[in-house]
Amino acid sequence: xxxQCQNHEELNLLEQFPEKKxxxxxxxxxxxxxxxxxxxxxFLIQSLHKAQNIFGYLPESxxxxxxxxxxxxxxxxxxxxxxxxYFTTIPVGKYKINVCTGTACFVKGSGAxxxxxxxxxxxxxxxxxxxxxxxxxxxxxxxACSLAPVVMVNEKVYGNVTSKMVPEIxxxxx
Amino acid sequence: xxxxxxxxxxxxxxxxxxxxxxxRILISMGTCGVAAGGAPVVEAFKNEVAARxxxxxxxxxxxxxxxxxxxxxxIEVINTIDGASVIYGDVKPDQAGAxxxxxxxxxxxxxVINRTWYYPEDEENTAGAIQARIVLRNCGRxxxxxxxxxxxxxxxxxxxxxxxxxxxxxxxxxVIESGLRGRGGGGFPTGKKWSxxxxxxxxxxxxxxxxxxxxxxxFMDRAVLEGDPHxxxxxxxxxxxxxxxxxxxxYIRAEYPLAIxxxxxxxxxxxxxxxxxxxxxxxxFDFTIELKYxxxxxxxxxxxxxxxxxxxxxxxxxxxxxxxxxxxxxxxPTVVNNVETFANLAAIFRKGPAWFKRIGxxxxxxxxxxxxxxxVDKVGLVEVPMGTPLKDIIFGLGNGIKYGKQxxxxxxxxxxxxxxxxxxxxTPIDYEALIGLGxxxxxxxxxxxxxxxxxxxxxxxxLQFTLDESCGKCTPCRIGNTRLYEMxxxxxxxxxxxxxxxxxxxxxxxxxxxxxCGLGQTSPNPVLSTMANFPEEYQAHIKDHKCPAGACKSLIxxxxxxxxxxxxxxxxxxxxxCIAGERKGKHVIDQNICIKCGVCYQTCKFHAIDRN
Numbered sequence: 054x055x056x057q058c059q060n061h062e063e064l065n066l067l068e069q070f071p072e073k074k075x076x077x078x079x080x081x082x083x084x085x086x087x088x089x090x091x092x093x094x095x096f097l098i099q100s101l102h103k104a105q106n107i108f109g110y111l112p113e114s115x116x117x118x119x120x121x122x123x124x125x126x127x128x129x130x131x132x133x134x135x136x137x138x139y140f141t142t143i144p145v146g147k148y149k150i151n152v153c154t155g156t157a158c159f160v161k162g163s164g165a166x167x168x169x170x171x172x173x174x175x176x177x178x179x180x181x182x183x184x185x186x187x188x189x190x191x192x193x194x195x196x197a198c199s200l201a202p203v204v205m206v207n208e209k210v211y212g213n214v215t216s217k218m219v220p221e222i223x224x225x226x227x
Numbered sequence: 228x229x230x231x232x233x234x235x236x237x238x239x240x241x242x243x244x245x246x247x248x249x250x251r252i253l254i255s256m257g258t259c260g261v262a263a264g265g266a267p268v269v270e271a272f273k274n275e276v277a278a279r280x281x282x283x284x285x286x287x288x289x290x291x292x293x294x295x296x297x298x299x300x301x302i303e304v305i306n307t308i309d310g311a312s313v314i315y316g317d318v319k320p321d322q323a324g325a326x327x328x329x330x331x332x333x334x335x336x337x338x339v340i341n342r343t344w345y346y347p348e349d350e351e352n353t354a355g356a357i358q359a360r361i362v363l364r365n366c367g368r369x370x371x372x373x374x375x376x377x378x379x380x381x382x383x384x385x386x387x388x389x390x391x392x393x394x395x396x397x398x399x400x401x402v403i404e405s406g407l408r409g410r411g412g413g414g415f416p417t418g419k420k421w422s423x424x425x426x427x428x429x430x431x432x433x434x435x436x437x438x439x440x441x442x443x444x445x446f447m448d449r450a451v452l453e454g455d456p457h458x459x460x461x462x463x464x465x466x467x468x469x470x471x472x473x474x475x476x477x478y479i480r481a482e483y484p485l486a487i488x489x490x491x492x493x494x495x496x497x498x499x500x501x502x503x504x505x506x507x508x509x510x511x512f513d514f515t516i517e518l519k520y521x522x523x524x525x526x527x528x529x530x531x532x533x534x535x536x537x538x539x540x541x542x543x544x545x546x547x548x549x550x551x552x553x554x555x556x557x558x559x560p561t562v563v564n565n566v567e568t569f570a571n572l573a574a575i576f577r578k579g580p581a582w583f584k585r586i587g588x589x590x591x592x593x594x595x596x597x598x599x600x601x602x603v604d605k606v607g608l609v610e611v612p613m614g615t616p617l618k619d620i621i622f623g624l625g626n627g628i629k630y631g632k633q634x635x636x637x638x639x640x641x642x643x644x645x646x647x648x649x650x651x652x653x654t655p656i657d658y659e660a661l662i663g664l665g666x667x668x669x670x671x672x673x674x675x676x677x678x679x680x681x682x683x684x685x686x687x688x689x690l691q692f693t694l695d696e697s698c699g700k701c702t703p704c705r706i707g708n709t710r711l712y713e714m715x716x717x718x719x720x721x722x723x724x725x726x727x728x729x730x731x732x733x734x735x736x737x738x739x740x741x742x743x744c745g746l747g748q749t750s751p752n753p754v755l756s757t758m759a760n761f762p763e764e765y766q767a768h769i770k771d772h773k774c775p776a777g778a779c780k781s782l783i784x785x786x787x788x789x790x791x792x793x794x795x796x797x798x799x800x801x802x803x804x805c806i807a808g809e810r811k812g813k814h815v816i817d818q819n820i821c822i823k824c825g826v827c828y829q830t831c832k833f834h835a836i837d838r839n
Binding site: 091093094095096097098099101102132133136137138139140154155156157159160161162165168169172173192193194195197198199200201203210212215216217219 | 258259262263296297299441442443444445446480481482519520521522523524536537538539540541542543557598600601602606607638641672674676680685688689692695698800802803822824825826829830
């Protein structure tokens with residue numbers, strides 16, 4: 054677990070994007086929330102999904118906002134965020150490059166493709182490049198096993214990928 | 228609005244009598260079909276139909292997965308007058324015109340798929356086919372976004388039958404009688420689970436559909452939810468009636484956007500039609516279904532963890548007992564069943580438990596859906612009766628191994644399962660037989676491995692997965708699996724000893740006995756099964772410092788031999804530029820820089836590179 058302190062230094066996302074704040078606020082206000090924390094808690098995960106959809110990631114300012122609305126402690130909200138792989142507290146790049154980590158892709162050589170992507174982009178799995186252009190990660194089975202190994206760049210699927218296709222795939226990310 | 232069961236039957240009759248277009252074209256548009264380029268194909272067919280003014284003669288239907296992953300995008304052209312049908316695979320948009328013109332015959336220049344591989348027309352008459360379709364009966368046949376398509380295929384009639392003619396305990400008895408066992412992997416009798424919850428005398432109970440399919444290499448549940456969402460909703464309402472619950476939840480992975488979208492549509496349609504919600508079909512029974520999203524945690528497939536996740540907490544499992552059927556969601560009695568389990572139920576009630584028991588084996592009636600993938604020639608989603616030999620699936624349906632390589636093993640049960648040796652593939656698959664082979668049924672991933680797969684490395688792959696997914700609550704799983712992984716890494720690096728093997732086995736058994744939940748208790752299975760079934764491979768790594776399959780990087784090296792003609796192809800493709808040599812002269816690989824990616828080995832056209 055790396056330290057998340059860098060989040061304190063960034064601009065408050067809610068102040069930076071007031072229209073996004075309104076979007077999140079109107080969603081949270083539409084939920085049947087009450088003073089009963091246990092009942093509110095069952096809306097936490099869907100609220101975080103919504104928030105991540107809107108902002109792209111979940112920095113502390115967004116976590117605080119959600120925890121306030123749901124009347125939960127920040128620690129409880131952070132505890133949930135850090136448990137689930139889907140949630141991220143660091144910004145993701147413009148291009149999310151995900152290598153399928155399913156078994157079919159593994160036996161067909163997804164490991165070599167991932168290694169090459171790491172080397173080529175000079176970032177590790179789960180990291181974002183300095184220019185915020187690329188994020189690299191793993192992806193659960195997308196069910197396109199006949200195309201294994203599969204790499205997804207945002208919504209686009211690349212099938213039967215070999216390590217030598219890496220420069221080509223990256224060059225398509227303009 | 229369907230406010231009496233009679234109206235449902237009348238609607239189904241009317242829909243089946245309606246005059247149909249003479250040609251029906253089914254286009255597979257599940258996630259895999261879309262990934263393989265299904266959308267442009269649909270577009271091309273729409274344009275070609277419009278250009279030929281065939282709108283009244285040709286009906287285009289976007290269906291869920293047909294199971295023909297090896298030749299997506301796939302389409303099926305049905306002549307509704309004589310019932311003849313042709314399946315085309317690898318369809319390109321520019322073939323649409325030719326396929327339309329040859330509607331009754333076969334279009335030239337396109338790939339026709341042999342019908343016998345596919346599935347039988349009639350789910351009751353499975354003679355002569357390896358596959359039988361109960362769970363997937365509507366997948367690839369109907370438009371999942373149209374309720375009437377489902378109703379025309381006897382949809383919601385099982386629910387109507389249950390609500391009008393059966394008491395809750397009779398419903399449970401019928402499920403027990405059918406012998407249906409949980410398809411999530413454990414194989415617990417579904418009827419029995421329901422009876423535990425039904426016995427609890429509390430006003431509030433819950434029914435949960437577990438659609439958190441996290442097994443790497445398995446996508447059966449997604450295919451059902453994308454291709455036939457109403458079958459799950461109908462079965463959940465039946466289950467709710469049986470146990471006395473009025474609220475159901477579907478816990479689904481956020482990574483399945485298409486399935487979520489289709490479920491939302493299906494729930495809305497069913498509620499508007501009076502088939503879900505208040506006073507279903509005028510019978511006075513209320514049942515509502517809500518979606519809850521997972522957020523990428525494999526452990527949430529475990530029922531207590533799943534329940535905590537719905538409650539909005541970290542998805543950590545808790546000790547059983549109390550079982551969820553006694554104290555589950557918000558401490559109320561809760562039944563958790565898998566998607567595939569639910570998908571069986573409507574057919575069981577329509578045709579009766581005796582019919583269901585005739586399919587499959589004595590201890591495991593019915594069918595099982597498998598995601599057949601890996602090194603097999605024809606990757607696909609297949610449904611076979613329980614008791615079908617593995618060989619029929621891998622060689623009959625899968626057409627053996629790709630590129631003529633040697634079949635080595637088959638992995639079932641995902642990270643909780645094991646690897647079955649090639650000489651055991653005559654074994655008929657059911658829950659007990661697979662456990663007997665050191666593996667398990669699991670949710671239905673079936674990965675075929677060939678001579679290039681190192682079994683130590685496969686065990687390491689699954690342990691890596693478990694490490695990523697362990698919730699960290701109990702020590703055996705959190706720390707024990709980390710130590711197992713380190714030991715496997717030592718072996719893969721060529722530094723293992725006989726002592727490592729002893730420790731590996733001892734620790735595996737300790738984790739099995741002491742971990743808190745199913746995830747931890749089954750996590751050493753890939754290690755134990757590969758150690759038992761492939762001891763020679765472990766020995767090769769330890770004694771000879773060799774990886775026979777050539778998969779463990781530390782134990783292999785690439786060397787250029789005298790076949791090299793100096794074409795420079797390898798040097799140009801090498802990602803780290805570690806291959807030097809003059810044009811038309813023999814090249815040399817700098818072993819200090821080489822990252823062993825194997826690109827040179829794959830690209831060389833002169834067999835000039837040896838992998839040692």
